[in-house]
Every structure is written in C-alpha cells, then in structure tokens.
Amino acid sequence: MDSTQNYNPEQLTATAFKVREHIIRMSTDGGCFIGASLSAVDLIVYLYNNFLNITADNLDDENRDYLFLSKGHDVPALYGTLAELGILETERLQNHLSINDHIYWHPNTKIPGIEFHSGSLGHLPSVAIGVAMDIKLRGGNNKVICILGDGELNEGTCWEAMLVANAYKLDNLIFVVDRNQFQANIRTEELIPLEPLADKFAAFGAAVKRIDGHNFDALHEAFSAYPFHPGKPNVVIADTMRGKGLPSIQERADRWFCNFSGDEIDQLLLELHGNHTTQLTSETLIVR
C-alpha cells in the first residue's frame, strides 16, 4: 500500500493530538524529555502515515522503509505514534520506566518498530548511510530517514556522514532535522549557531528543503517531491517549536526534561485541549 495516497490533514491532526496525550502521560512518575519530544510529533506522525512504507505487518520485510531516530529524546513521540499505528500495544505505554518493560528514556530495539538504539548523539546518521548503501547495492527502492536534532548537529559525525552520503550519491537517504532551536538547555543560536543551516547542507552536497514542521500541507508538499534531486542525499529542515501544543512549556529552556505530578498531568491534558492554563510549580520540574 502506498501511504502517500491517503493524505488527510484532519486525520493527521487527530492522530498527533493522541500522540501528544500519550507523551503528557509519560511525563510523570520519573518523567520524560517532554519538551524535546513535542517538537517532533507532527513530523513523525506525518512520516509514518503518509510517506514511509512501514506497517505492523511488514516489519520483517527487507523492502520496507526505515526510520532512524537519532535524536533519542524524541522517543516518546515515536512510542505514541507506534501505538497509534498498532505496531506497539498501547497498554505498554503505561509501563514507561518499568523494570518489567523496555519503554524508557531512549530508543531501543526491544520496542517493535524501533530500528536501532540511540541516545548518544550523532551515531545514527552513519548507521543510516550504511543501510542506504546496502539498499543501493541491492537495487532496492526503500527510503531511509534519519531524524536529527539541531543541537545534535554539533557532533562532528553528523557532518562526516553527510560527506560520505554525498560521495556515495545516496539519494535514497533523507536527513530530517527537528529544528526546534534548542540544544538541551540553551538556544542553539545563542550557544553554537547553526545558521545558515540550509546553505551548510547544500555546501555538503545535499538537496535541501526547509519547511514548517508543524504544517501537514507543507510536510506533504516537501516529501511528495522525494527524491529531491537525482544522485543527491535529501535534507529536510523542519522548523519546529519545543513543547509544541502546551503553551506552559513551549519554547522554555528549563522544560526539556520534566517530571510532573498527577494533578499537573490532568491540567496539561486540559491545556492541550485548549481550554485551560496550567499553573506549574517549579518544584515538580527536574531539569537533568
């Protein structure tokens, strides 16, 4: 089935909403990287529903597509999306941080649908090029996506991988940058500026598109143009907002990792639905 045929922005919006609810529920009893996760929700929901050929039924098929989540802090968004796709049992999300399951702070392959472990930044760009090279060697058509954080781009290995992807003309590879403008604790442009980011990738040989990472029409238009240029690796810079969907944590450096009380979770769920302003107390926040 070609998922690109079923573009339905209302459905995507509804799914993204559910994924955000899952993330909020994971941000208690030990917490999670909620701010970092919420920026990638729309991106991940779009890719799985309208671009990637990955379903609960084809995980063992070598002709399916691949998504590597190099920015490991986004994993609650991936857990939630995999649950909504029926790849991961939704009930398992309640096992977040349990010693009896494998739903923890970084991706791992014990979760169905997760391709590779991550958490140490700048590793998966090179793993992804290895997969893309093999697909080329075998004459396959599968697509390989690697989602990177913008802070992650500080790591030199991201740029080494870009050089190699260009040398090997990996036009089946797409680096997607979750450009939420934050490192862990600090705004990227204040600490280690990345701009002009599109020019940097272009100078490394990539075909680059820059879009609003929360706008499904923009995502659909960009990814429908894949491959962007024959023989060139593809890069999508998705401009996003840390904490998107929750005004009380949106774009705040100190709400990257949070561990909320049960009451606050209830308030945040109301806030997500747009009819409530959460009064968070700083005591409940843990910034790692």
Next chain:
Amino acid sequence: MMNYEALLTETAWADDRFVVMTAENRALVRNMPATLGNRFIDTGITEQTMIGAAAGLALRGRTPVIHALAAFLTMRAYEFVRTDLGIANLPGKLSGFIPGFLSDANGPTHQAIEDVAIMRGIPNMTVFAPADEDDLLKMMPAIWASPNPAYTRINTRKTNYVHAPFELGKAEVVSNGKDVTILTYGLMFEQAMIAAEILEAEGLLVGVVNMRSLKPVDENAILNAAASDLVVTLEDHFVTGGLYSIVAETLLKHRTTANVLPIALNEKWFRPALLPDVLQYEGFTGKQIAERILGYQTAGDQPLILANEFAE
C-alpha cells in the same frame, strides 16, 4: 550550602588558572556562567572538540575542569583524552556525570560501566570514585590540585556518612574484617554498609573499604583485605577491568592470593528503570549482596562469560 558547584566556583575564584568546560551538559555547573564569566566555556554537544580545546587551554597553563555525561566523556572522546591529555600529561580534570547505576532509566547508551577500565588504561591518567557527596567534596580539592589528568566518577548523592579526609592513592578503611572484607567504590558504598550490618548481625566480622582512589590505588588496603577469609569486590561496573581486575593484578604482583567474590556487571548492560528498581533487579541491594556473601562457597563464584544476557 556547599556542593560540587559551590566548591568548584570557590576554587576557580581563588585560582584563575581554572577554567570550567562543558559539552552542553550543565547539570553540575548551571550557575557558573554567571559567576565565572568567560572562564566558563560551553562548546556545545562536541565532546571530542571539547577535550582537544581543554588540552590547548592546558598547554597555556590552565587547569580545565571538564563536564559531560560519563559515558560520552570517557568513550566518545576516548582517543582525544588518551592522545591530547594522556600523552601530553596535561592536567585536564574530567568530571563524568551519572556514571554506573546513576544513569538509571537512560538505557545502555548512557551507561558508563566500562569507564574505570578504559580510563585507568591511559598512561598518566588518574581515576577516582567518590562514595557520595561528602566524599566527593573531600576528594575534589586534591584531585584538582594534582598535576596529572584525572577522571572522577561524579556522585552527588547525599548520605549520612561522614568520610575521612582524602589523600591521593589512599583508600578509606571504614572497618577491618576477619571473615569478610568488602572492597567497593562510588554509589555501591551505601549498599556495602547495609550489607555489612546484615552480615554482622549474623555474627561475622566484616570489613568495609571505600577505595576512592582507583588509580593510583592503595595496594596496602588490598593486601590487608586479602588476609580476610573472603574478599568481595563490589562495583557498578563491568567485571572486566574494574576493581576486580585491580585486586587481581595487585595480588598477583605481590605473589599472594585470596578468596575473591566479584559482585559486578557480568558481560551485560543493566536493565533500565528507576534506580531502586535497577538495584533490586540486578541484585545490588545491601540485602542481596549480604545473601550472596553468605551463600559464597567455592571458586565457582568466579565470573563466567555469559553470552545471551545483553539488555539490548
């Protein structure tokens, strides 16, 4: 309130050779940009570049105190640490945060449980592991003042234990034991003390030694422990290359032997969850340690290579 950050701030104010560095991991040094100004250097998420830059600063007479998660500081930047700080014997002071079990639910990517092995393998490098915050605060002044590169397994957990003054190369002998001596370091000191209490209630004479300084190591403390009927090496580290290896090397060097029970991670990453659950699941609570010691029978308790038990 004196904590790691306050101590480092005080040290850096008193001595302008000190610069504080991080690869965008400010958990330990959050307030230092405001207090230290341009002697606080954050290179972004660039562990390798940070170590190279630290070496450059040290070449100019600075003492860089360098912060990142222990796993990335020791492993990602390993060749930079070995080549830029180790070969040159420059006084870069590596502070590795959330080592061992302290990375609890982060998963194997963040588990620094081979850090002692690899860091002590670098010529000129010294290696330290405080038991808790009090121990940390007693150790850091001597570590920062020394002329060598140093790696410290940072542990800021608060306990009620008041530690003895620190000396480079010396262990803290809490008690001497005839039946059992537990040699340990870092986070596991807390559990060793609980285990010792349980064993003493069983009528055993138990020694506990906080090794603290893993390189240089206190060989006398190890040799004294070897006089006990049983020596236990307790560590949140792989059994390979850590304290068990240090004890084995020391005993062989001095042509002596002992019954040694290693309690360590045996060829597997630990199961990620919140810390109390990790300790329980992996068998590292004081009670479980005491039970293993009481159950010690023969050399059959020596580590085996366990193939199929990786957490990943």
